[in-house]
Amino acid sequence: MRARDLVVIISVIMIIAMLIIPMPTWLLSFLLLINISLALMVLLTAMNIKEPLEFSIFPTLLLLLTLFRLGLNVSTTRAILTHGDAGGVVETFGTFVVGGNILVGLVVFLILVIIQFIVITKGSERVSEVAARFTLDAMPGKQMAIDADLNAGMISETEARNRREKVGNESDFYGSMDGASKFVKGDAIAGIIIVIINLIFGIVIGMLQLDMEFADAANHFSMLTVGDGIVSQVPALLISTATGIVVTRATTNGNLGTDITTQLFRFPTMLYVTAGTIFFLGLATPIADFFTIPLAALIGIGAYVMSKAPKPDQKEIAEAEEEIEAEEMKSPESVVNLLSVDPIEFEFGYGLIPLADANQGGDLLDRVVMIRRQLAIEMGIVIPVVRIRDNIQLNPNEYSLKIKGNEMARGELLLNHYLAMSPGIDDDSIEGIDTIEPSFGLPAKWISEEMKEQAEIMGYTVVDPPSVVSTHLTEVLRANVHELLGREETKQLIDHLKETSPILVEEVTPNPLSIGDVQKVLAKLLKEKVSIRNLPVIFETLADYGKMSSDTDLLTEYVRQNLARQITNSLLGNEERLQVITLSGKVEKIIADGVQQTEHGNYLSLDPAVSQSILENIAAKLEEMSLMEQQSILLCSPAVRMYVRQLIERYFPNVPVVSYNELEASVEVQSVGVVNVE
Numbered sequence: 001m002r003a004r005d006l007v008v009i010i011s012v013i014m015i016i017a018m019l020i021i022p023m024p025t026w027l028l029s030f031l032l033l034i035n036i037s038l039a040l041m042v043l044l045t046a047m048n049i050k051e052p053l054e055f056s057i058f059p060t061l062l063l064l065l066t067l068f069r070l071g072l073n074v075s076t077t078r079a080i081l082t083h084g085d086a087g088g089v090v091e092t093f094g095t096f097v098v099g100g101n102i103l104v105g106l107v108v109f110l111i112l113v114i115i116q117f118i119v120i121t122k123g124s125e126r127v128s129e130v131a132a133r134f135t136l137d138a139m140p141g142k143q144m145a146i147d148a149d150l151n152a153g154m155i156s157e158t159e160a161r162n163r164r165e166k167v168g169n170e171s172d173f174y175g176s177m178d179g180a181s182k183f184v185k186g187d188a189i190a191g192i193i194i195v196i197i198n199l200i201f202g203i204v205i206g207m208l209q210l211d212m213e214f215a216d217a218a219n220h221f222s223m224l225t226v227g228d229g230i231v232s233q234v235p236a237l238l239i240s241t242a243t244g245i246v247v248t249r250a251t252t253n254g255n256l257g258t259d260i261t262t263q264l265f266r267f268p269t270m271l272y273v274t275a276g277t278i279f280f281l282g283l284a285t286p287i288a289d290f291f292t293i294p295l296a297a298l299i300g301i302g303a304y305v306m307s308k309a310p311k312p313d314q315k316e317i318a319e320a321e322e323e324i325e326a327e328e329m330k331s332p333e334s335v336v337n338l339l340s341v342d343p344i345e346f347e348f349g350y351g352l353i354p355l356a357d358a359n360q361g362g363d364l365l366d367r368v369v370m371i372r373r374q375l376a377i378e379m380g381i382v383i384p385v386v387r388i389r390d391n392i393q394l395n396p397n398e399y400s401l402k403i404k405g406n407e408m409a410r411g412e413l414l415l416n417h418y419l420a421m422s423p424g425i426d427d428d429s430i431e432g433i434d435t436i437e438p439s440f441g442l443p444a445k446w447i448s449e450e451m452k453e454q455a456e457i458m459g460y461t462v463v464d465p466p467s468v469v470s471t472h473l474t475e476v477l478r479a480n481v482h483e484l485l486g487r488e489e490t491k492q493l494i495d496h497l498k499e500t501s502p503i504l505v506e507e508v509t510p511n512p513l514s515i516g517d518v519q520k521v522l523a524k525l526l527k528e529k530v531s532i533r534n535l536p537v538i539f540e541t542l543a544d545y546g547k548m549s550s551d552t553d554l555l556t557e558y559v560r561q562n563l564a565r566q567i568t569n570s571l572l573g574n575e576e577r578l579q580v581i582t583l584s585g586k587v588e589k590i591i592a593d594g595v596q597q598t599e600h601g602n603y604l605s606l607d608p609a610v611s612q613s614i615l616e617n618i619a620a621k622l623e624e625m626s627l628m629e630q631q632s633i634l635l636c637s638p639a640v641r642m643y644v645r646q647l648i649e650r651y652f653p654n655v656p657v658v659s660y661n662e663l664e665a666s667v668e669v670q671s672v673g674v675v676n677v678e
Contacts, residue, residue, distance in 0.1 A: 351396030380533025
């Protein structure tokens with residue numbers, strides 16, 4: 001335990017002790033001075049913060065200081081009623097501060113209580129309540145703004161996380177302040193009650209137990225009571241003021257002193273008006289000119305000095321900023337920054353700006369957020385931030401999607417039109433601009449809004465431009481999601497799994513498999529559209545087989561077999577049976593014999609004529625499946641599955657290749673074609 005932690009613990013124990021154990025008067029005097037010092041420190045700290053969250057401990061500190069002050073009240077009350085003496089500090093405040101006049105002391109005490117209770121505390125309480133309510137109501141909007149900035153590439157993931165944390169902290173802080181302001185209010189009420197108790201019971205005890213006359217008892221205990229009340233209310237007033245400053249403080253770039261001097265004296269002309277008003281009061285009223293004329297002169301001189309102060313020239317500021325930017329462009333650091341490549345970039349021509357501009361009704365940013373969530377649920381990977389920006393080099397209605405700096409897709413939109421896709425039979429009455437649907441390459445037309453209803457009646461699928469581009473973006477990201485999984489992203493997935501399954505993670509990485517090995521396995525699964533969301537099952541498999549082999553291709557096959565139920569469900573969909581194309585024994589033997597084993601792994605090496613023959617047969621069977629409007633699936637033995645995939649992925653990348661071990665035994669499989677060679 002550190003020393004500062006020990007000091008806080010001992011201080012809290014001392015507060016509790018004051019409520020129970022009588023304290024000597026010298027110690028009470030010392031603690032009362034500490035109370036005043038702490039209150040002054042809190043007030044000065046509140047004046048120098050730039051935003052309320054810089055003093056986030058204030059609600060808890062307010063509770064502890066209130067408890068400390070009440071503990072002192074209990075101790076001083078015990079000392080006053082027991083011995084008729086509460087130390088030099090209380091006596092000083094009762095005699096010297098109020099001039100020894102009891103009535104004046106009571107009036108001063110009541111004024112302090114009224115100022116604290118009615119003016120400052122009540123206002124702070126209302127501000128805290130309103131701030132807490134508005135902060136809570138504004139949370140969803142702030143979160144959406146952070147997500148929008150993140151998707152637009154204006155901020156990084158770390159900055160977005162920090163801003164979200166700040167929004168949550170603000171909500172917690174103002175909620176705590178709403179409750180903490182009640183402590184100050186209760187403290188003011190308690191102070192009044194304690195003064196009444198000390199005054200009444202002090203006189204009674206002085207007369208009955210100390211054999212004092214009524215006048216002497218009233219004078220003595222009234223003086224001590226007033227001194228105790230004032231010495232308690234001064235720090236309470238400071239704390240109340242600090243509370244008001246904190247809850248009314250807006251976030252700025254300076255402290256309270258800087259903001260007051262900067263904003264209050266922003267308009268020197270108004271100081272001339274103020275000086276003239278003070279001077280006129282001296283002439284037109286009985287107020288002595290000795291006070292008004294020097295004060296008016298002082299304000300006028302201040303106004304003159306501030307009005308003659310050199311003001312920054314906007315043109316010079318702009319030129320200076322341009323020079324700084326030019327120097328930064330010449331520096332080596334700026335050149336290095338240009339080497340960075342965004343994982344995903346979405347660029348569009350100026351004609352498509354309304355898609356991303358929320359002020360013009362664009363919801364592209366919100367759609368990107370939903371795409372990232374959809375792919376996280378569907379594929380088990382968190383897609384990096386999509387940087388969205390306009391590009392004047394593109395045609396006005398054109399957009400482009402890049403992954404790691406390479407263009408993966410390009411399309412064109414007509415914002416005032418709808419994309420209509422034919423149900424199979426074109427209708428000549430549907431007029432529009434012929435085009436190709438960008439996601440799936442289907443023939444389509446851009447039609448006007450007047451033609452939309454008629455197209456829907458004729459069976460056309462009609463979608464708006466934002467839906468077209470979001471669908472295209474989703475399909476391209478889904479097809480290339482494996483390229484977005486690097487070692488850093490893999491490390492994040494592993495750390496997330498480690499929170500719930502630490503033993504499982506320790507058994508896999510860093511030994512026997514490195515993060516790079518795990519990344520290769522996960523990327524191979526994603527490349528074949530196998531979700532990695534079920535990460536525990538994947539790691540269970542790697543833990544079982546990782547010690548036997550470090551071949552990531554072989555480990556991927558083992559993982560696929562353990563994900564058999566998931567793969568089967570994804571292929572089966574809503575169908576009752578799985579219709580597949582199988583490979584003949586001859587073809588499988590040819591492929592198995594063509595596998596070459598090297599120290600760097602196994603690869604398929606077939607005669608080009610044989611490969612061409614196999615691919616032509618597969619193409620013929622796939623075309624038959626297409627005519628029957630059935631999903632094309634290749635089924636083969638586990639020994640050759642990954643080599644069959646290697647053979648066809650360049651020509652038929654979207655055709656799933658599964659082995660018998662990757663299908664559930666309860667699934668009915670029907671072979672609708674066999675691939676053979678002569």
